[in-house]
Amino acid sequence: MYGLIGKLLAAPGKRVDLLEILMEGNARMPGCLSYVVAIDPASTDGIWVTEVWDNKDSHAASLQLPRVQQMIARARPIIAGFGERFETEPLGGVGLLPQTVAAED
Template sequence: MSKFGMYAKFTAKPGEREALAAILLEAAAAAEPVQECELYIVNLSESEPDILWVTEVWSSAEAHAASLALEATRATIQRAMPLIAGVEPVKLIPAGGKGLVFGSAAQ
């Protein structure tokens, strides 16, 4: 089973980037004990004042999908929606790198 990764580009409504970042950082903190979520980083664009990027790595696409079905996740999404002007997800298959652990079995 392959790991699942995603870059999600969030465009916040004007002036709402910091509030959106705070909600996304709450989501990151909530994911801390979830073993299937291996990486969840909120990034602020240096050059675009309304843009945030979220970098995620999950043990599998199924684990990511299951996380989206959780009541706490759905509640966080509902809180964030009024602050979001757009989202552009880019799904990935992580191949490896510093900080990313792969088991010895074939991925």
């Protein structure tokens, strides 16, 4: 599995507008196992997006979907910036099938 956790910063006073656009992105996408949009309670403009995909290629392919391209175009003008961004390798959890833990070198 492939995971992404990223922080977006909305333009001042535009967080609700950006949240509404991001929530429209919750429609099923091939390979998307989880897509969660959350308010950052420590920031008036912060939004966290947590995603889990079956693999990295599925995430990359999703960015080419017409509806995702439209969502990005609508969101871009009200995104003031980005904060932290983390790539992860999810092993399982509620709603996810458990993965085998590989031995570390």
